[in-house]
Amino acid sequence: MSDVYIVGVDMIKFGRFPDRTVPDLAAEAALMALDDACLGLKDMQALFSGNLGQASGMVGQRMLAEIGQTGIPVTNVANACATGATAFRDGWMSIKAGVYDLVLAVGVEQMGKGLLGGGGGVSTEGLIGSGTMPAMFAQIGMEHTRRYGTTFAQFAKVSVKNHHHSTMNPKSMYQVETPLEQVMGSEMIAYPNTKLMCSVNVDGSAAAVLASEAAVRRLGLMDRAVKIRASVMSSNPFEERQMAMPDFSGATRLAAGWAYEQAGVGPGDIDLVELHDCFATAELVHYENLGLCADGEAGRLIDEGVTTLGGRTPVNVSGGLLSKGHPLGATGIANIYEVATHLRGAAGARQVEGARLGLTHVVGGGPGMGTACAIHILEKA
Amino acid sequence: MASETPVPAPPLTPFIRTTADGAHYLAGCRCTACGEIFVGERRVCAACCARGGLEAVRLADTGRVYAFTIVERSFPGVKTPFVDVTVDLDDGAHIKGTLEGVEPSLEGVRFDMPVRLAWREATPVNTPGKAYLTYLFLPA
Numbered sequence: 251m252s253d254v255y256i257v258g259v260d261m262i263k264f265g266r267f268p269d270r271t272v273p274d275l276a277a278e279a280a281l282m283a284l285d286d287a288c289l290g291l292k293d294m295q296a297l298f299s300g301n302l303g304q305a306s307g308m309v310g311q312r313m314l315a316e317i318g319q320t321g322i323p324v325t326n327v328a329n330a331c332a333t334g335a336t337a338f339r340d341g342w343m344s345i346k347a348g349v350y351d352l353v354l355a356v357g358v359e360q361m362g363k364g365l366l367g368g369g370g371g372v373s374t375e376g377l378i379g380s381g382t383m384p385a386m387f388a389q390i391g392m393e394h395t396r397r398y399g400t401t402f403a404q405f406a407k408v409s410v411k412n413h414h415h416s417t418m419n420p421k422s423m424y425q426v427e428t429p430l431e432q433v434m435g436s437e438m439i440a441y442p443n444t445k446l447m448c449s450v451n452v453d454g455s456a457a458a459v460l461a462s463e464a465a466v467r468r469l470g471l472m473d474r475a476v477k478i479r480a481s482v483m484s485s486n487p488f489e490e491r492q493m494a495m496p497d498f499s500g501a502t503r504l505a506a507g508w509a510y511e512q513a514g515v516g517p518g519d520i521d522l523v524e525l526h527d528c529f530a531t532a533e534l535v536h537y538e539n540l541g542l543c544a545d546g547e548a549g550r551l552i553d554e555g556v557t558t559l560g561g562r563t564p565v566n567v568s569g570g571l572l573s574k575g576h577p578l579g580a581t582g583i584a585n586i587y588e589v590a591t592h593l594r595g596a597a598g599a600r601q602v603e604g605a606r607l608g609l610t611h612v613v614g615g616g617p618g619m620g621t622a623c624a625i626h627i628l629e630k631a
Numbered sequence: 632m633a634s635e636t637p638v639p640a641p642p643l644t645p646f647i648r649t650t651a652d653g654a655h656y657l658a659g660c661r662c663t664a665c666g667e668i669f670v671g672e673r674r675v676c677a678a679c680c681a682r683g684g685l686e687a688v689r690l691a692d693t694g695r696v697y698a699f700t701i702v703e704r705s706f707p708g709v710k711t712p713f714v715d716v717t718v719d720l721d722d723g724a725h726i727k728g729t730l731e732g733v734e735p736s737l738e739g740v741r742f743d744m745p746v747r748l749a750w751r752e753a754t755p756v757n758t759p760g761k762a763y764l765t766y767l768f769l770p771a
Contacts, residue, residue: 365706373706373757374643377765379715379727380702388700389717396698396742440700440715441737488678493670494717494727495698617727 254345255466255475255631258287258459259591261584263421264452264575267360272304273312276358279455279580281317283354287459287471291318294459295350298325300337300357301579309358328579331526331614332483333357334456335582335624341460342481351465357584358455359577365439366451367616380440381617384448384529388440389495391531395442397546400534402442404549406433408530409447409572411558416569418559418600423452423575433530447530452575456583458590466631475631476590479513479607486621498532498613501623502539509609509625510541517541520627521605522592523563524585526613527570537565540611540625559600567592567600578614582624585610593630606630640752643763646671655750657690657766659724668723692748693771694720699730699740708756714740718768732769745771 260282267275276299284290291314299310305328314324329336334357341355367382375381394400410430416422428446437445466475484505489497510516517540525540527533534548542563543551551557557565568574568588571581589608591597602608608628615621639649646658661668664681670690675682699716714730730746733739746768754762 365704372643372763373709373755374765375706375756376702376709376711376713377643377729377753377755377763377767379717379729380700380705380713382702382705384704385700385702385715388702389698389715392698392700438701438703440702440704442700490667490678490723491697491717491719491725494725 251346252348252462252464254342254478255461255463256458256478256586256590256628257461257466257471257475258283258285258289259457259587260286261421261456261580261587262454264423264454264577267453272301272309272358272360273316275360275453275455276309276313276356277316279358279457280313280354280356283457283459289352289459292320293352294322294354296323296341296344296353298327298337298340298353298355300327300333300582301359302328302330302333303359303361313356329622330616330619331528331578332582332612332622332624333579334584335610335612335626336483336622338458338583338586339481339483339624342478345460345462351462353460354457355460355583356455356457357580357582359579360453361451361577363451382440384443385440386496386617387529387531388443390498390535391442394531394535394548398549400549402434403430404552405442405530405534406430406444406447407552408527408533409433411552412527412566412570412572415559415567415600416573418598419569419574422569422573423450424569424573443529443531447572449528449571449576450573452577454575454577454580454584456580456587458583458586472631474594476593477629477631478626479515479629480509480625480627482508482512482625484508484623486615493618496615496617496621498615498621499535499539501621502536502611502613505623505625506540509627513627515607515627520563520607520609522567522589522602522608523565523611524568524588525565525611527566527572528576530572533565533570536611540609559602564602567602582612585612586626586628589628593628640762640764643755643765647764647766655764656692657726657748659688659690660685661688670724670726690724691720691722694718694746696730696740696742696744696746697725701735701737706756716746716768718746728766728768730768747771
């Protein structure tokens with residue numbers, strides 16, 4: 251089986267674009283990724299398109315209608331917050347299988363403002379607890395507090411860090427410092443998550459061009475190529491409290507184990523991580539799920555600055571979902587863009603010096619729905 | 632105009648049951664192969680994949696708070712603050728709920744606090760004028 255490489259990758263600056271359409275946002279990132287690869291749509295043999303809000307709306311075909319209808323097969327995917335990464339991985343699998351040499355993957359989302367969560371039908375909100383995403387991840391944080399004594403301030407420091415990182419990322423929705431007092435003093439949504447500890451609903455898109463090793467060499471693109479050392483997905487293994495408290499840890503731990511095995515590396519070899527900080531509480535839990543520290547040590551990791559730019563394993567140097575923003579279907583490819591940019595040494599002020607191996611993680615789902623997790627390990631080619 | 636016979640409020644979730652004498656309970660099931668206990672009924676065990684060996688049980692009406700949060704902001708129209716709890720029932724089932732009868736603050740709730748099931752009719756935020764039968768938790 252051929253190794254698979256990223257030869258073009260890009261994302262639009264995340265923001266709010268209510269006057270644009272989903273296919274239009276997707277098209278912009280797709281053209282940017284093609285330009286980054288010095289290729290055109292006519293070179294692409296297939297398209298994998300990820301979007302959640304218009305999952306039944308043929309977003310991939312509508313995007314091609316804007317940038318060129320070459321007749322290539324289109325696969326539209328929806329998989330909660332792992333949607334973009336799922337599209338990317340479908341592209342990776344198609345090359346691994348030897349079906350294609352060059353494919354395009356795109357992730358896109360246009361979001362409203364406000365709380366996510368709940369479901370259809372008669373609302374149980376407030377009567378049978380809460381189905382909002384912030385409350386769900388608040389309880390996940392409180393479980394960590396119950397086990398290890400993790401404090402409100404430790405969770406809040408995640409937000410301070412990621413907002414700080416975003417000041418160096420021109421593609422982030424926000425680029426403002428948020429000191430600890432400001433994070434802890436902002437509107438409480440569901441303890442311990444304040445408003446500044448919740449990810450930002452934004453519109454966005456990201457895209458990647460994937461190539462087989464033969465295609466990379468034929469096209470002379472190895473100098474800009476990023477090797478995909480691992481591409482894995484998982485769903486939520488059974489967890490006894492899953493219906494009361496959605497579980498994102500089991501799936502992340504499974505996928506992390508498989509990803510390190512596939513890449514033949516361990517967490518200590520990873521130079522930077524973009525993980526799913528949909529809420530500040532989630533980031534600390536995922537330090538342990540991804541093996542960045544032992545169970546119970548996530549609070550110490552954030553206290554000691556290990557995951558801040560300049561620390562041993564910088565996490566979410568893009569600003570993360572907390573500050574860069576979280577356009578659900580785009581996030582999985584935007585994380586890949588961030589890590590690939592560091593591996594290429596092109597991340598500017600936030601560059602992780604000497605980055606050779608990076609990991610991306612997305613995990614999503616909701617009350618009574620289940621979990622989708624995707625992890626990629628990327629290497630400078 | 633109005634009926635003289637009060638119509639009982641329908642259950643807010645399918646696993647809320649009422650006996651012939653009007654007592655309410657939470658319906659669950661237990662896997663006879665692995666012992667896992669679930670809220671609601673099912674045909675296949677999600678834990679061990681065993682088929683058909685799930686026996687209906689009436690879930691415990693007491694338990695302890697495993698995790699909680701104080702919800703300060705919710706969907707439009709929902710009254711806040713309220714206490715959102717994950718409860719470990721004494722029979723091993725786990726269920727989400729609202730805890731009342733305490734101050735909705737960090738001082739009012741603690742991990743492993745004993746709680747008991749209670750019942751009420753309440754109106755969901757998106758069905759104005761239409762009440763449903765639901766459960767809640769109170770300090771035990």
